[in-house]
Every structure is written in structure tokens, then in C-alpha cells.
Amino acid sequence: xxxxxxxxxxxxxxxxxxxxxxxxxxxxxxxxxxxxxxxxxxxxxxxxxxxxxxxxxxxxxxxxxxxxxxxxxxxxxxxxxxxxxxxxxxxxxxxxxxxxxxxxxxxxxxxxxxxxxxxxxxxxxxxxxxxxxxxxxxxxxxxxxxxxxxxxxxxxxxxxxxxxxxxxxxxxxxxxxxxxxxxxxxxxxxxxxxxxxxxxxxxxxxxxxxxxxxxxxxxxxxxxxxxxxxxxxxxxxxxxxxxxxxxxxxxxxxxxxxxxxxxxxxxxxxxxxxxxxxxxxxxxxxxxxxxxxxxxxxxxxxxxxxxxxxxxxxxxxxxxxxxxxxxxxxxxxxxxxxxxxxxxxxxxxxxxxxxxxxxxxxxxxxxxxxxxxxxxxxxxxxxxxxxxxxxxxxxxxxxxxxx
Amino acid sequence: xxxxxxxxxxxxxxxxxxxxxxxxxxxxxxxxxxxxxxxxxxxxxxxxxxxxxxxxxxxxxxxxxxxxxxxxxxxxxxxxxxxxxxxxxxxxxxxxxxxxxxxxxxxxxxxxxxxxxxxxxxxxxxxxxxxxxxxxxxxxxxxxxxxxxxxxxxxxxxxxxxxxxxxxxxxxxxxxxxxxxxxxxxxxxxxxxxxxxxxxxxxxxxxxxxxxxxxxxxxxxxxxxxxxxxxxxxxxxxxxxxxxxxxxxxxxxxxxxxxxxxxxxxxxxxxxxxxxxxxxxxxxxxxxxxxxxxxxxxxxxxxxxxxxxxxxxxxxxxxxxxxxxxxxxxxxxxxxxxxxxxxxxxxxxxxxxxxxxxxxxxxxxxxxxxxxxxxxxxxxxxxxxxxxxxxxxxxxxxxxxxxxxxxxxxxxxxxxxxxxxxxxxxxxxxxxxxxxxxxxxxxxxxxx
Amino acid sequence: xxxxxxxxxxxxxxxxxxxxxxxxxxxxxxxxxxxxxxxxxxxxxxxxxxxxxxxxxxxxxxxxxxxxxxxxxxxxxxxxxxxxxxxxxxxxxxxxxxxxxxxxxxxxxxxxxxxxxxxx
Numbered sequence: 001x002x003x004x005x006x007x008x009x010x011x012x013x014x015x016x017x018x019x020x021x022x023x024x025x026x027x028x029x030x031x032x033x034x035x036x037x038x039x040x041x042x043x044x045x046x047x048x049x050x051x052x053x054x055x056x057x058x059x060x061x062x063x064x065x066x067x068x069x070x071x072x073x074x075x076x077x078x079x080x081x082x083x084x085x086x087x088x089x090x091x092x093x094x095x096x097x098x099x100x101x102x103x104x105x106x107x108x109x110x111x112x113x114x115x116x117x118x119x120x121x122x123x124x125x126x127x128x129x130x131x132x133x134x135x136x137x138x139x140x141x142x143x144x145x146x147x148x149x150x151x152x153x154x155x156x157x158x159x160x161x162x163x164x165x166x167x168x169x170x171x172x173x174x175x176x177x178x179x180x181x182x183x184x185x186x187x188x189x190x191x192x193x194x195x196x197x198x199x200x201x202x203x204x205x206x207x208x209x210x211x212x213x214x215x216x217x218x219x220x221x222x223x224x225x226x227x228x229x230x231x232x233x234x235x236x237x238x239x240x241x242x243x244x245x246x247x248x249x250x251x252x253x254x255x256x257x258x259x260x261x262x263x264x265x266x267x268x269x270x271x272x273x274x275x276x277x278x279x280x281x282x283x284x285x286x287x288x289x290x291x292x293x294x295x296x297x298x299x300x301x302x303x304x305x306x307x308x309x310x311x312x313x314x315x316x317x318x319x320x321x322x323x324x325x326x327x328x329x330x331x332x333x334x335x336x337x338x339x340x341x342x343x344x345x346x347x348x349x350x351x352x353x354x355x356x357x358x359x360x361x362x363x364x365x366x367x368x369x370x371x372x373x374x375x376x377x378x379x380x381x382x383x384x385x386x387x388x389x390x391x392x393x394x395x396x397x398x399x400x401x402x403x
Numbered sequence: 404x405x406x407x408x409x410x411x412x413x414x415x416x417x418x419x420x421x422x423x424x425x426x427x428x429x430x431x432x433x434x435x436x437x438x439x440x441x442x443x444x445x446x447x448x449x450x451x452x453x454x455x456x457x458x459x460x461x462x463x464x465x466x467x468x469x470x471x472x473x474x475x476x477x478x479x480x481x482x483x484x485x486x487x488x489x490x491x492x493x494x495x496x497x498x499x500x501x502x503x504x505x506x507x508x509x510x511x512x513x514x515x516x517x518x519x520x521x522x523x524x525x526x527x528x529x530x531x532x533x534x535x536x537x538x539x540x541x542x543x544x545x546x547x548x549x550x551x552x553x554x555x556x557x558x559x560x561x562x563x564x565x566x567x568x569x570x571x572x573x574x575x576x577x578x579x580x581x582x583x584x585x586x587x588x589x590x591x592x593x594x595x596x597x598x599x600x601x602x603x604x605x606x607x608x609x610x611x612x613x614x615x616x617x618x619x620x621x622x623x624x625x626x627x628x629x630x631x632x633x634x635x636x637x638x639x640x641x642x643x644x645x646x647x648x649x650x651x652x653x654x655x656x657x658x659x660x661x662x663x664x665x666x667x668x669x670x671x672x673x674x675x676x677x678x679x680x681x682x683x684x685x686x687x688x689x690x691x692x693x694x695x696x697x698x699x700x701x702x703x704x705x706x707x708x709x710x711x712x713x714x715x716x717x718x719x720x721x722x723x724x725x726x727x728x729x730x731x732x733x734x735x736x737x738x739x740x741x742x743x744x745x746x747x748x749x750x751x752x753x754x755x756x757x758x759x760x761x762x763x764x765x766x767x768x769x770x771x772x773x774x775x776x777x778x779x780x781x782x783x784x785x786x787x788x789x790x791x792x793x794x795x796x797x798x799x800x801x802x803x804x805x806x807x808x809x810x811x812x813x814x815x816x817x818x819x820x821x822x823x824x825x826x827x828x829x830x831x832x833x834x835x836x837x838x839x840x841x842x843x844x845x846x847x848x849x850x851x
Numbered sequence: 852x853x854x855x856x857x858x859x860x861x862x863x864x865x866x867x868x869x870x871x872x873x874x875x876x877x878x879x880x881x882x883x884x885x886x887x888x889x890x891x892x893x894x895x896x897x898x899x900x901x902x903x904x905x906x907x908x909x910x911x912x913x914x915x916x917x918x919x920x921x922x923x924x925x926x927x928x929x930x931x932x933x934x935x936x937x938x939x940x941x942x943x944x945x946x947x948x949x950x951x952x953x954x955x956x957x958x959x960x961x962x963x964x965x966x967x968x969x970x971x
Contacts, residue, residue, distance in 0.1 A: 024732070043836070051659060108637070152543070153540075157680075162626075170480070202546075204547060205546045205547040205632070205633070206543075206545040206546060207545045207546075207632075208545045208631060208632075208653070210545070211543055211545060230540065230541060230543055231538070231540045231541060232538075232539075232540030232541075232543075233540065233545070234548065258604065267726070275813065278724040313496075316559075321516045321517065321518050322519060323516055324516075325514045325515060325516045325518075325519045325520065326495075326497075326514075326515070326516035327447070327497040327499075327514060330447075330677070331496070331677070333499070336516065346606045363535075364535045364536070364538065365538040365540050366555065366557075367535060367536050367537070367538060367557055368535065368555050370557060371557070371560060371561070372567065376750055385565070385567060389550065389637070390549075390550035390638075390639065391550070392637065393636070393637035394637045394638050395549060395550035395551075395638050396550060396638065397569065397768060398561060398565065398567035398568075398569065399559075399568060399569060399570050399572075399664070400568040400571065401566060401567055401568075402562065402566045402568060402906075402916075403908075403939045404923055450913070450915070456918070456967060459904045459905070459906060459918040459966060460904050460922075461902040461904055461920060471902060473918060473920050473966045474918075474966075475918045475948075475966040476920075476948060476966045476967070478946045478967075479967055479968055480898060482968075483948075529884035562906075563906055563916065563918065564915075564916060565915065565916070566906065566908075566915050568915045591930070591931075591934055610858060610860055610865035612858035612861045613858070615860065617899060618858070619901070619927060621883070733878070743943050773953075
């Protein structure tokens with residue numbers, strides 16, 4: 001639902017309706033009957049005078065999608081190097097006269113070295129840092145600025161508060177965004193946000209002013225938002241290019257360097273198409289490609305919850321444990337089996353498990369399950385308690401052992 | 404999420420108790436003493452005692468045992484007591500939901516990794532599920548989300564049971580008793596405790612804890628201060644502290660940065676009633692525990708609530724008292740002595756009152772009210788008067804005298820950190836009920 | 852003559868006591884609303900004591916720490932010495948609440964006992 005609160009904005013809605021129809025979307029309609037709008041969203045402000053209703057809009061879990069794509073890439077032999085910041089890129093001949101990129105990184109993990117990589121092709125998908133990366137090979141054809149958006153997430157017992165994805169059309173015509181959202185998630189709760197603010201560095205912090213702005217603007221769209229039921233605030237960054245569009249091209253200075261930069265909303269929706277565009281660019285520039293016959297297109301995620309196979313049997317006793325029946329996270333009712341599965345699928349940190357299983361995402365924010373999750377990580381990955389991190393780097397939780 | 408098996412094992416008992424902490428243990432011990440034979444305690448952890456095993460400090464049991472015990476000792480006394488009986492203790496078992504299988508049969512669906520899903524059927528149920536901590540997210544402290552920001556209870560467990568420190572340079576937000584106790588505990592383990600910061604202009608912790616935990620170790624307490632920003636990428640590097648005005652809003656220009664690797668949050672406890680909600684038990688927005696009557700019975704016949712899941716207590720001794728009462732009333736219910744009910748009066752919290760328990764009273768008799776003040780007051784008076792609002796009415800009926808004081812009691816001092824118990828004799832309560840005439844009454848606290 | 856300000860911790864009222872100490876004796880106390888204040892001031896000024904609680908290492912299947920306490924209150928100044936003494940100790944399950952883990956000694960003028968029973 002794209003909602004307007006000034007009758008004068010109806011033209012903009014009509015333009016969007018035409019655009020939508022041209023893109024082949026069906027089920028679009030503009031509703032001006034206030035009662036009908038209220039029927040769709042009982043808590044919407046009575047000032048909502050019209051809405052562009054896209055019946056077929058669906059929601060997915062954005063981090064769930066990202067994790068699925070990552071896990072599929074792992075299955076197809078993609079190697080990932082986390083906590084590695086690219087410090088320099090050189091393009092030069094090697095001993096056999098082949099032109100190669102040499103990429104040096106700084107590794108933030110205490111237990112791993114820095115790396116040097118060499119490659120024929122380089123794809124720049126570095127988000128808010130993509131112009132910095134392009135600059136390393138002398139490409140200054142675009143500039144990326146980071147615009148931060150802050151959100152407030154609510155408890156699951158508010159799940160009936162909002163029923164559709166709701167946007168409020170920004171008051172200013174010049175606005176680059178679709179405006180603020182009040183939307184359900186696939187996990188039976190809802191969130192409000194984002195705001196839109198320029199920031200200088202890669203700053204993911206929420207601010208008092210930003211959260212207040214989100215509260216005020218969301219309250220213009222919906223009545224009586226239950227802010228006392230907020231469970232957390234968070235922020236994300238948009239990579240906004242100075243060209244006003246996505247940048248998906250061969251770098252003007254090096255045809256082996258492909259930019260996929262400045263991808264702001266709707267980046268996730270476009271991700272697969274962008275990938276195909278990048279492939280086309282490579283094909284057109286004469287890169288040889290051979291079909292990989294071993295490619296696994298689907299994701300066989302290990303999911304043994306409740307299965308009889310997933311048992312832990314003690315060495316000395318006959319006691320059989322079925323972790324599918326052991327609740328680890330009380331708020332989201334996550335079982336031990338699900339945590340074990342997440343680890344088998346590649347999670348190695350507390351946040352890695354949180355985003356895969358929702359353990360720690362509920363109203364107590366890990367107060368109950370954090371230690372239980374840490375114990376399972378320690379047991380399954382055979383790492384000591386002190387080395388378990390929240391999200392990699394130096395994010396240790398139990399830093400010092402007491403004597 | 405759990406996959407539901409087609410076949411559940413069934414277990415029968417007369418009284419089920421969910422929660423093996425101080426409330427659950429006390430209720431079980433009292434129920435056994437009264438002669439209830441078939442009692443089951445359902446506990447999700449592999450051990451009994453609830454939060455007490457990690458509360459290693461002393462100050463427990465001064466009323467119940469007339470001794471100053473530590474948390475583990477207080478728990479151990481009840482564990483030893485319960486172990487001498489035939490009370491069945493079902494550990495490692497999580498209660499998922501509750502429903503009524505029939506008019507006098509309550510069904511609790513449980514899960515554990517040895518037996519899978521098991522239905523426990525009981526004639527009566529005491530909920531003693533305790534409370535959980537408010538988090539950084541709920542009070543929306545702005546900033547990054549690094550490691551190193553934890554609730555007091557988590558750190559208490561990490562330190563006292565697991566034997567690890569979360570860091571060495573500590574900032575504490577919230578001067579409730581847990582915040583104060585942890586300030587001392589971390590200091591004793593060699594941490595550098597930078598200070599305790601409190602949003603309110605007063606501490607909600609006991610004075611003795613301010614002396615014993617902070618003054619003894621020269622740990623400063625800053626009232627009317629709060630954390631306005633959390634900094635650090637992977638792990639916490641610093642927090643920004645600001646003074647707040649009398650509306651509790653941060654004052655611009657008072658910000659200062661404190662380097663630290665741990666922010667300990669002691670910002671409140673919330674009764675845990677997710678399980679109660681599955682049974683359709685009504686929750687009071689003020690206490691966040693079930694709405695109960697003078698018997699601690701919820702709106703569902705046969706289900707009682709006590710301890711910190713009913714309302715957050717400041718002393719474990721009170722939890723034991725309440726649990727005894729809940730067990731006694733469950734016993735009465737099982738013997739048919741608590742029958743169908745009509746509300747006599749409903750009590751609402753008024754000025755300066757944060758919480759009041761019970762929320763409704765069914766029968767005439769001596770009445771005890773548990774009251775939590777919002778602010779500290781000296782030379783206060785507690786009053787009950789008629790309230791002209793009742794569901795479905797917004798106008799005062801003619802026979803109700805508005806704001807008529809029905810009861811008053813002088814209190815030398817009231818303090819948010821200490822629950823006030825108000826006893827009303829049967830005759831006085833009859834006068835109140837007559838004057839209310841079926842309409843709500845309201846309680847308030849004011850300076851005399 | 853010396854003046855000392857104390858917060859009485861005998862009850863929640865928390866009276867601020869003004870004590871005048873003259874020749875190692877309290878010559879006057881004011882600010883107290885009841886006589887508990889007098890008793891408190893006496894011990895707090897000449898021999899402040901506290902119950903000490905901490906944890907020590909334990910060899911056990913289920914636990915790595917055992918909560919312990921001083922059987923009676925110890926002088927405030929001895930607390931850190933006793934704690935460093937306790938860091939050298941490791942006990943073995945089974946252990947019962949009340950078992951002595953550190954005997955009275957010159958550094959620990961009171962016994963330190965287990966606060967909890969650990970069976971295995």
C-alpha cells in the first residue's frame with residue numbers, strides 16, 4: 001500500500017499506477033474510499049486519503065535470502081574470506097605475461113593472516129565502498145555516498161498491528177526514496193523505518209534523532225504504534241551513486257574490472273538480474289565461459305529438526321538425546337537441532353546462528369539463549385568459550401576466564 | 404520451531420507447578436505440607452533454584468529463616484526440603500502451552516530431549532515462571548550493536564556460574580539492586596567499574612546496597628544520567644553518557660565519553676508470561692503479570708500465579724510468602740472450596756502507584772494489597788476512593804459519590820524499591836465494597 | 852575530635868548519621884531516627900564487617916564454579932586478601948552446603964563455606 005495524505009499527491013499515485021502497469025504488474029488499484037483503506041489497515045491514520053494497493057506484493061526475509069544465496073555459493077565451491085578489508089589492488093603482468101589483479105587485504109580476525117589474492121577478473125560489489133575500490137585501479141567515473149536508514153523492530157505479540165507493506169509517499173517530490181515503511185515481517189512481527197540521512201563513514205549506529213524521526217513519521221501514517229513493545233533498533237546503509245542510477249558496467253579504465261555499484265532500493269529484488277547483466281558484460285567482452293556441469297542450483301539445507309537421525313548418544317550411557325525436542329531459545333521456540341543444523345550449514349558465530357534460526361531475535365534478545373547457543377557452538381566446532389564471537393572480528397563475549 | 408508428534412505421552416498429577424525457582428519450590432513444599440500427594444514441578448533447566456544459584460551474594464531469607472543467607476543457600480534449603488518428599492521433579496523440560504482438557508482438567512504440553520512431547524494433566528496449576536530482563540533494544544539506546552552490551556542477569560550467570568568475565572572496564576546503567584550487586588561482584592573479580600548511572604533522580608536499589616556495594620568500593624553513582632550512545636564495531640569501545648532533565652530527556656552539551664569494554668544493563672525486570680498467555684490468561688498492563696484475585700487465581704479456574712511471574716518482587720522472602728498462599732488456594736480449589744466467582748470490586752492504580760495486586764476481589768474477608776510506588780515519598784498517605792469508570796460506562800451513576808475516600812493509611816516513607824503491603828480488615832473492606840457498589844475503586848499515594 | 856558522616860543501613864529509611872568521635876570513642880550521634888542507628892554507628896566506625904561471597908573452582912560433571920561465603924561477617928579490610936587466597940583453591944565434588952572450603956587462618960579470620968551442594 002503506497003499511501004498519500006494530501007489529495008494533491010493523487011497525480012503521483014496515478015503515475016506510479018501507469019508505471020506499474022507498463023512493467024507488467026497486475027492487481028494494481030488506487031483506492032480513495034477511506035473506509036476501504038481502513039478495512040485493509042485498521043490502524044492507519046484517518047488522514048490517509050488514497051492508496052495505491054498492489055495486491056500481489058509479497059514479503060521475504062532479506063537476511064534469509066542472503067544466507068540462502070551464500071550457502072548455495074558455498075555448495076558450489078565459492079570460497080569466502082570474511083573480516084578481510086581490501087587495502088590495495090594492482091593490475092600487472094605476471095611472469096608468463098598474463099595480466100592479473102593482485103589484491104592485498106588486511107585481516108581483522110586475530111587468528112588468521114592477511115591475504116594476497118590474484119585474479120583475471122574482478123567484480124566490484126563493495127556496496128558503500130565500491131567507489132573506494134574502483135579508485136584503487138584509477139576508476140573515478142562515479143562516486144558513492146552512504147545514506148543511513150534507521151528502523152525500529154517490534155515484539156511478536158504486536159503481529160496484528162499492520163497487515164500489508166505500507167509506504168508513505170514522501171512529501172517532497174524530489175525525494176529519492178519510496179519513503180517510510182510500516183510493514184509486517186515473515187516472522188510474525190513488524191517494523192517501522194527507515195529514515196534517510198547522509199553519513200560520512202561506514203557508520204551503522206542508530207541515533208536518538210534518527211529513531212525519533214522514524215517514530216514521528218511512522219506515527220503520521222499509523223495511529224497508536226505500540227512503541228513500548230519495541231524490541232530493538234537497527235540501521236542499514238544505502239549505497240547511493242552520484243549518477244542517480246545503478247552502475248553496472250565494465251570499468252572505463254579496465255575491461256576486466258566490472259562494477260556492480262550504487263545499488264540501493266530495490267537491490268535485493270534486482271540482485272539476480274544484476275548478476276545476469278554482469279555475466280552478459282563478461283560474455284560480450286570475450287570472456288570464455290564453460291558450463292559447469294557440477295553446478296548445484298538448489299539449496300539442500302541441512303534440516304534435521306525432530307528427525308530420528310539427529311540424536312546425540314552419550315558414550316558411557318544408553319541415554320539418547322533428541323535435540324529436536326530441546327528448546328534453546330524460549331522466545332522464538334528454537335530447538336537445539338535447529339542450532340546444530342545452522343552450524344552444519346556454515347554458521348560459526350552467535351549472530352550467524354541468530355540470523356539462521358531466530359535464536360536470540362525475540363523479545364529477550366538472547367538473554368536466555370545466548371549461553372546455551374555458545375555452549376552448542378563450543379561443543380560442535382570444538383572451540384573454547386573465550387574464542388566464540390558475536391559476529392567475527394574481536395566481538396568476543398566471554399573474554400576472560402576467572403581464576 | 405517444534406514439529407508436533409501425532410502421539411503424545413500423557414502423565415497425570417493433581418497439582419502441577421511450572422518453574423523450579425524459589426516460587427515453584429515454595430509452592431511445592433507448602434502444597435506437600437497441606438497433604439497434596441501428586442505434585443509435579445516442571446523445570447526447563449537441568450537444576451532447581453531458578454535464578455538463585457547465580458545470586459551468590461547474601462541478604463536472602465532474613466524473614467523466612469531469620470538468617471542472612473546467600474541465594475544458593477536459600478534455594479538449597481528448599482531443594483533439600485522438596486527432595487525429602489515424593490514431589491516429582493521434571494527437569495530439562497520446557498512447557499510449551501496450556502489448555503483446559505475439561506472443566507477440571509488442565510493440560511500442559513511439554514517437551515524434553517529424552518521423552519519428546521509429553522502432556523501433563525493436572526487438576527490445578529501454579530505458574531511460577533519468574534521474570535526476564537529488559538534489554539538495550541527495549542529502551543532503544545542509540546548507537547552501534549557491538550559485543551559487550553549485556554543484561555545484568557546474563558553477566559551474573561557468566562561470572563558466577565560459567566566463570567568468565569565479559570570484559571574488564573565496566574559501565575553500569577541502572578541502579579536497581581542487581582546493578583549494584585554486580586558492581587561489587589565485578590570489582591571483587593578485579594574489574595575497573597567506572598560507575599553506576601541512573602536515569603531517575605533516585606536509586607531504586609536498597610540503601611544498604613548502595614553503601615555495601617558502591618560506597619565500600621568507591622564506585623560512583625550518578626543520578627539523572629543515562630547512556631545516550633553505544634560505540635564500537637566488533638566489540639564495545641566506549642559509551643556516551645548524558646545528564647537528563649526532569650522529564651528524563653538527555654540535556655544537550657552534557658555528553659561525555661567513557662571508554663569501556665562492557666556495558667551492564669540493569670534496567671528492569673518483566674514477569675514472564677508467554678506460557679500463561681497460551682491459556683488465555685489476562686495480563687495486567689501495569690504489572691505485566693496475570694490479573695489475579697485475592698486468591699492469586701487467574702481468570703482461568705484452577706490456574707494460580709505467584710512469584711516474579713505475578714509481579715516483580717524485591718525480596719525472595721515475599722516470593723515464598725506469595726507462593727505459600729498460591730499453594731494454599733490451589734489446595735482449597737482442589738477441595739471445591741473456591742467456586743464460581745463474581746467480581747466484588749476491581750482496584751485500579753491511581754496517582755503515584757505503579758502496580759497494585761490483586762486487581763480484583765471476589766469475596767468479603769480480610770484483604771491484603773501489594774502496592775508499588777512510582778516515586779519515593781516521605782510522610783505519605785495511601786488512600787482508596789471510588790472511581791466512576793467501569794467498562795461500558797463513561798458517566799458516573801447518580802448513586803456514586805465521586806472521589807469519596809473509602810480507606811486511608813499513613814505511611815512514614817514509601818520507596819519504589821520496596822513493596823508496600825496494605826492490610827484491610829474485613830469490616831473496613833465491607834464498607835469499601837458497599838460504597839463502591841459494584842463500581843471500580845482506585846488507590847493512590849500522596850504526601851500528607 | 853573527629854566528625855564522621857554515615858548512612859545507616861539498618862532499615863530502608865537510610866538516616867544520615869553524624870557521629871562525633873572523641874578519643875577512640877563515640878561521644879555523640881545525631882541524625883538517627885531510632886536506636887538502631889547507635890548500634891550501627893558503633894560497629895561501622897570501629898570495626899566495619901561484611902559477609903564475603905564469591906565463587907571458587909570445582910571439579911564436577913555439571914559445574915565449574917562453587918559459590919562460597921564467609922560463615923560470619925569478616926572485617927571489610929580483609930576481603931581482597933581472602934579472595935586472592937580463595938583463587939588458589941580447587942575443590943572436588945561431591946560437596947555439601949556448609950562444608951568448609953577454607954579454614955580459619957591468619958589471613959582469613961573466619962571459615963569460608965560452600966553455599967550450595969553439588970552432588971557430582
